[in-house]
Amino acid sequence: KQEVTQIPAALSVPEGENLVLNCSFTDSAIYNLQWFRQDPGKGLTSLLLIQSSQREQTSGRLNASLDKSSGRSTLYIAASQPGDSATYLCAVRPTGANSKLTFGKGITLSVRP
Amino acid sequence: NAGVTQTPKFRILKIGQSMTLQCTQDMNHNYMYWYRQDPGMGLKLIYYSVGAGITDKGEVPNGYNVSRSTTEDFPLRLELAAPSQTSVYFCASSYSMVGYEQYFGPGTRLTVT
Numbered sequence: 001k002q003e004v005t006q007i008p009a010a011l012s013v014p015e016g017e018n019l020v021l022n023c024s025f026t027d028s029a030i031y032n033l034q035w036f037r038q039d040p041g042k043g044l045t046s047l048l049l050i051q052s053s054q055r056e057q058t059s060g061r062l063n064a065s066l067d068k069s070s071g072r073s074t075l076y077i078a079a080s081q082p083g084d085s086a087t088y089l090c091a092v093r094p095t096g097a098n099s100k101l102t103f104g105k106g107i108t109l110s111v112r113p
Numbered sequence: 114n115a116g117v118t119q120t121p122k123f124r125i126l127k128i129g130q131s132m133t134l135q136c137t138q139d140m141n142h143n144y145m146y147w148y149r150q151d152p153g154m155g156l157k158l159i160y161y162s163v164g165a166g167i168t169d170k171g172e173v174p175n176g177y178n179v180s181r182s183t184t185e186d187f188p189l190r191l192e193l194a195a196p197s198q199t200s201v202y203f204c205a206s207s208y209s210m211v212g213y214e215q216y217f218g219p220g221t222r223l224t225v226t
Contacts, residue, residue, distance in 0.1 A: 044217040
């Protein structure tokens with residue numbers, strides 16, 4: 001059974017710092033991996049989707065990488081800002097017909113001014 | 114283009130009551146999903162649908178029912194509400210199961226007392 005782990009559960013950094021959020025998964029047989037952002041009391045917003053054949057995806061200050069063989073993905077946030085404060089979740093879609101997303105529990109990021 | 118909308122935003126139910134959580138998407142997505150999110154537990158899939166008239170169970174379907182009479186709507190029915198169903202419920206949709214992002218609604222916060 002696929003398991004997704006995000007450690008640490010919470011992270012606090014000063015504004016301007018470059019940071020990396022980690023995501024690990026137990027089964028490398030995946031179609032893709034998706035990173036989401038969730039603000040308090042809100043729904044999930046998709047940030048980046050990486051297909052299994054890709055190594056990384058970029059959107060603005062965000063860069064997500066995927067290493068299937070080691071079961072790891074990282075979300076890199078450049079020049080962090082207080083507005084980046086949120087919970088970041090990763091989810092993997094295993095291979096197989098009608099496979100469903102398996103979510104990590106998320107990392108709550110606080111960027112201090 | 115509103116994306117995925119959910120009603121109500123908040124609801125308090127008494128034990129044994131029933132209610133329907135509404136979900137509508139205007140992106141012409143075939144696939145729709147219901148998740149619940151409990152503190153520190155990540156998201157769990159309740160039910161999903163691959164198209165009008167077709168639904169299937171997810172990881173935690175007990176105590177819930179769904180229907181999909183149209184492409185746009187995917188209501189979630191709670192019968193005989195129990196305190197264990199206190200949670201935040203998210204509806205999501207995607208163009209396909211594989212290779213496409215899931216888009217989430219803003220959520221319904223349900224308390225059963």
